Amino acid sequence: MLFLQALTTDPNVSSVLFFGTIGMLALTIGLIVFISFHQRKVIRYQQQLQQLEQDQQKTLLNASIRLQEEERQRIAADLHDDAGPLLATARLYLNENFVNLDKQTQLQSIYNAKQIIDDTIQLIRNISHSLMPPTLKNFGLESAVNDLFQKISGSGSMNASSRFHDYRERLKPENELIIFRIIQELVNNILKHSNASFIHLTQNSSGQRFFIRLHHDGRGLTQADFEKLGKSNVGLGLKNIQSRLKVLQGRIFFEKDMSQTYYKVTIELNREEDSRLPAGTN
Amino acid sequence: MLPKLSILSSLLPITFFLLFCYKNGNKGLWVIFLYSISSLLFDLFLFTSSWAFENKYLVWNIFAILEYSMLSYFFYIVLKSRATKIFILIFSTIYLILFCLLASTSDDHFNSILSAVGSVIILILCLVFFTQSMKLTSEPISFFSPIFLIVVALLIYVASTLFLYIVASRLSDKEMEQYWILNHVVNILMNVIFSMAFISFRSQHKNPSTENAVDFTRLPDDR
Numbered sequence: 001m002l003f004l005q006a007l008t009t010d011p012n013v014s015s016v017l018f019f020g021t022i023g024m025l026a027l028t029i030g031l032i033v034f035i036s037f038h039q040r041k042v043i044r045y046q047q048q049l050q051q052l053e054q055d056q057q058k059t060l061l062n063a064s065i066r067l068q069e070e071e072r073q074r075i076a077a078d079l080h081d082d083a084g085p086l087l088a089t090a091r092l093y094l095n096e097n098f099v100n101l102d103k104q105t106q107l108q109s110i111y112n113a114k115q116i117i118d119d120t121i122q123l124i125r126n127i128s129h130s131l132m133p134p135t136l137k138n139f140g141l142e143s144a145v146n147d148l149f150q151k152i153s154g155s156g157s158m159n160a161s162s163r164f165h166d167y168r169e170r171l172k173p174e175n176e177l178i179i180f181r182i183i184q185e186l187v188n189n190i191l192k193h194s195n196a197s198f199i200h201l202t203q204n205s206s207g208q209r210f211f212i213r214l215h216h217d218g219r220g221l222t223q224a225d226f227e228k229l230g231k232s233n234v235g236l237g238l239k240n241i242q243s244r245l246k247v248l249q250g251r252i253f254f255e256k257d258m259s260q261t262y263y264k265v266t267i268e269l270n271r272e273e274d275s276r277l278p279a280g281t282n
Numbered sequence: 283m284l285p286k287l288s289i290l291s292s293l294l295p296i297t298f299f300l301l302f303c304y305k306n307g308n309k310g311l312w313v314i315f316l317y318s319i320s321s322l323l324f325d326l327f328l329f330t331s332s333w334a335f336e337n338k339y340l341v342w343n344i345f346a347i348l349e350y351s352m353l354s355y356f357f358y359i360v361l362k363s364r365a366t367k368i369f370i371l372i373f374s375t376i377y378l379i380l381f382c383l384l385a386s387t388s389d390d391h392f393n394s395i396l397s398a399v400g401s402v403i404i405l406i407l408c409l410v411f412f413t414q415s416m417k418l419t420s421e422p423i424s425f426f427s428p429i430f431l432i433v434v435a436l437l438i439y440v441a442s443t444l445f446l447y448i449v450a451s452r453l454s455d456k457e458m459e460q461y462w463i464l465n466h467v468v469n470i471l472m473n474v475i476f477s478m479a480f481i482s483f484r485s486q487h488k489n490p491s492t493e494n495a496v497d498f499t500r501l502p503d504d505r
Contacts, residue, residue, distance in 0.1 A: 013449045017461060020445030028441040032434060035412055 059231070060246070063239030075127060082123050090116040133180070141176040142167050145183060145201060152199070158191065162201035171210070171271075178244045179212065179267070182252075185237045186214055186265055194218025194263070205271075212267040220263025221254045288466035289329060292322035295476035302484035311483065313356040314432055314476060320348055321469075339392060343385040346393075347378060350400045353436065357407040360429055366410055373403055392458075394451035401444045408437040428479040428486070435475035442468040 093113035097106045136144035142164040152160040170176065183201070190199055196218025204211045221229075229235035230242055245252055250269040257264055299307065299315040307315070324345045327334045334341050354374045358367055381396050411433050443465055453461060 013452055013457075014461075017445050017449050020448070021442055021464065024441040024444055025438075028437055031409075031412065031437070035416065038416055 056231075060239055060243040063236050064243050066236055067240050075131075078123070078127050083120055086116050086120045086123065090120070132177070136176060136180050137173070140167075140170050141180055142203070144176075144180055145203075148184065148187065149199070149201065152187070152191070158196065159198040160187075160200075161198075162203075164203040166205040167203055169271075171269075175248055175269075178248055179269075182241050182244050182267060183212065183214075185241050189237060190214070190216050190218060190220075194220055208271045210269040210271055214265040215257075215262050217262050220256070220265075222256060223254050226252070226254045284463055284466045285329070288469045289322065289325040291470040291473040292318045292325065294473050295480060296322065298477045298480035302480050306487065307483065310356055310359050310429055310432070311480070313352055313359065314479075317349065317352045317356075318473065318476060320345070320352070324348075343381075343393065346397055346400060347381055347385070350374070350381070350404070351378065353404050354407070356432075357404075357411065360433070361407070361411060361414060363414060366407075366414070370407065377403060392447075392450040392453075394448055397447040397450070398444060401440045401447055404436060404440045405444065408433050408440065426482045426486075428483040431475055431479035431482060435472045435479070438475070439468050439472040 090113040093109040093116070096109040100106065100109075133144050133147075135147045145162050145164070149160040149162040152158055171179070187199065190196055194216055196216040198215075198217055200215045202213050202215075204213075226238060229238050241252065245267070248269055250267060253264075253266045253268070255264050255266075256262070295318045296315065299311065299318070303311050303315070324341065328338060328341055329335075351374070354370055358370045361367065361370070377400065381400070384396055385393060415430070446461060446464055450458065450461075
């Protein structure tokens with residue numbers, strides 16, 4: 001207020017008015033120019049971010065499509081190479097009955113056909129189980145993971161163990177399947193690439209957060225490797241993990257243990273997201 | 283010529299508002315429309331009525347109160363932060379009470395201090411708007427958003443006339459007439475930018491997909 005009064009008492013009113021107005025206008029124009037440049041910069045930055053996100057989405061979608069195609073090919077190959085010949089053989093045995101009327105021979109060929117049909121049933125069951133593990137469906141993630149690790153350990157190729165510390169409250173079945181697939185993918189990678197002698201899985205919860213951690217002593221990935229592979233054209237399995245985690249809005253961390261001996265993979269989920277996710281998101 | 287042009291320039295935003303924003307214009311645009319109407323009416327009243335011309339300082343004071351109330355209400359709608367809304371409410375109440383008390387004692391001359399303080403408050407609100415808009419890094423404001431253009435127009439008007447208002451009380455009637463040209467020029471410019479704002483509102487509603495940034499004319503209160 002004093003400043004304003006001091007200005008008004010200035011005898012050279014016109015110069016105050018002239019310089020004051022010019023100064024204010026210059027400041028205003030400067031401000032508008034600054035804002036315009038700033039906004040352009042922000043918009044450009046956001047466009048770049050959007051572009052990156054679109055690219056990432058595209059890569060994930062491609063990975064998901066490729067994976068789906070591979071899965072279809074595998075099922076087609078299983079059916080064509082295993083079930084097809086088995087059923088054809090069974091048909092041949094049954095055809096025998098029309099040609100050979102000897103009762104003993106007929107009984108033998110019916111028995112052989114039955115054996116082959118049993119094998120085919122078992123084969124189709126295996127294919128069906130690989131699509132949706134019955135243990136997971138009936139008994140939940142804990143049992144399915146324990147089952148998977150027991151099978152790995154039972155094969156003698158690697159020492160595998162799993163332990164669920166706090167899994168009294170089950171996740172939604174569709175989310176359990178997604179997590180199970182992620183674990184399968186990680187375990188497959190470890191079996192294929194790490195040359196590890198053991199894998200150990202632990203599950204834990206902290207408040208609303210749900211953790212699964214895998215330890216192994218082979219060659220592993222760090223977070224930087226994971227991100228690099230996620231952006232490249234290779235690493236289909238890792239992209240698949242990324243896209244599955246995106247559905248769950250979960251996170252994954254790859255790191256080397258403090259002792260530099262083990263590799264750790266941690267999957268983190270929020271149980272609130274689990275309850276919010278609509279059914280059938282997989 | 284220039285004073286007449288300045289008065290008539292208020293018709294521009296009024297016409298464009300009625301053409302493009304009358305049906306779906308939001309609160310902020312309506313406030314500016316009413317401001318343009320009141321500005322036109324006051325100017326016409328001053329220009330045509332001899333009583334108003336004789337008591338021009340009283341008429342100016344009344345218009346200053348109305349003008350300040352409308353512009354501060356405009357910012358009250360536009361600015362989203364709760365603290366700023368409280369700031370507007372408190373300062374506007376104090377300012378308007380002071381204005382009403384002091385304006386009655388200055389019917390015979392231009393009240394520089396009150397007008398300048400009003401301008402400074404509006405200037406601060408313009409700066410607050412820009413600061414808040416720049417903070418929203420995830421939602422950049424469009425240079426052609428109607429509200430942005432309106433704030434730019436107000437900023438130019440207030441910044442250009444601030445020093446004129448400060449020195450106006452020291453000017454003789456003749457000097458006042460001479461320097462008031464600045465007010466007329468800036469008033470025309472402000473009305474042109476207001477018109478641009480209303481036109482941009484129309485173009486945004488016609489082609490919403492071409493709008494890259496957030497439309498600040500769609501305020502949460504209006505939904």
